[in-house]
Amino acid sequence: MAYWYLRHERELLLDLDFATKHVKRPGSKGPQTRSEGFRQRLQTAIREGLLDVEAVWKSESNTERKYHVAVLLKKPVSELEALIWQFHFFSDLLRSKSDLMRYAQGIKPASLLIRNAKFPQFWREPDAQCPCVKKHDTAKMMELGESACDVWKRLRGANPWSLFGRTADVQRYVILPTGSVPLELILRRDVVVDAPQSKAKAEVILRSEVKHSGKYCTVQWKGKK
Numbered sequence: 001m002a003y004w005y006l007r008h009e010r011e012l013l014l015d016l017d018f019a020t021k022h023v024k025r026p027g028s029k030g031p032q033t034r035s036e037g038f039r040q041r042l043q044t045a046i047r048e049g050l051l052d053v054e055a056v057w058k059s060e061s062n063t064e065r066k067y068h069v070a071v072l073l074k075k076p077v078s079e080l081e082a083l084i085w086q087f088h089f090f091s092d093l094l095r096s097k098s099d100l101m102r103y104a105q106g107i108k109p110a111s112l113l114i115r116n117a118k119f120p121q122f123w124r125e126p127d128a129q130c131p132c133v134k135k136h137d138t139a140k141m142m143e144l145g146e147s148a149c150d151v152w153k154r155l156r157g158a159n160p161w162s163l164f165g166r167t168a169d170v171q172r173y174v175i176l177p178t179g180s181v182p183l184e185l186i187l188r189r190d191v192v193v194d195a196p197q198s199k200a201k202a203e204v205i206l207r208s209e210v211k212h213s214g215k216y217c218t219v220q221w222k223g224k225k
């Protein structure tokens with residue numbers, strides 16, 4: 001079962017990915033993990049009277065070492081302000097930028113959390129639930145088309161692919177010159193293919209790349225040939 005929490009007007013919903021992982025060089029200034037970064041930044045916001053907080057919940061997310069955090073405020077904040085606070089409190093970058101883009105495009109809900117258990121001791125019930133056990137993987141849901149999860153179709157809104165495009169294959173670095181940067185360097189795609197068994201796939205990629213951006217496409221093998 002999956003439980004869907006859409007952000008209500010007094011809530012901030014955070015997805016702290018790898019919350020305990022070091023995000024800074026040990027010894028450098030400031031919080032070393034996302035979890036501690038969240039705590040310190042929320043402390044600052046409360047101490048300086050920027051946010052009036054009623055309660056905070058933390059719960060393991062669906063994956064190990066990831067946490068969901070909900071902050072209940074005493075007064076509603078505008079949706080844009082809530083999304084910026086979520087970003088500021090180290091909520092997952094991909095989720096935060098997708099939320100902001102959904103907001104900018106007028107897609108509702110802009111922000112939500114999907115959990116495989118209810119938020120323990122939370123102040124309210126989830127907004128929706130569906131029978132899915134596995135994560136609502138965008139590629140999988142797109143592939144399922146009409147048979148995809150109904151709640152996902154109704155509530156997920158635009159997915160990261162339609163907001164920002166599909167993630168590119170692993171590419172070799174292209175160093176951009178200073179000054180005027182030729183667009184052809186931006187578009188250059190030298191695809192790096194990891195495994196020898198994906199040679200056939202690499203050739204398909206290469207053909208489509210050649211069509212797409214011409215002479216700049218090469219495939220570099222990282223594995224054995």
Ligand SMILES: [Zn+2]
Nearest residue numbers: 130132149152
């Ligand atoms: Zn579902």
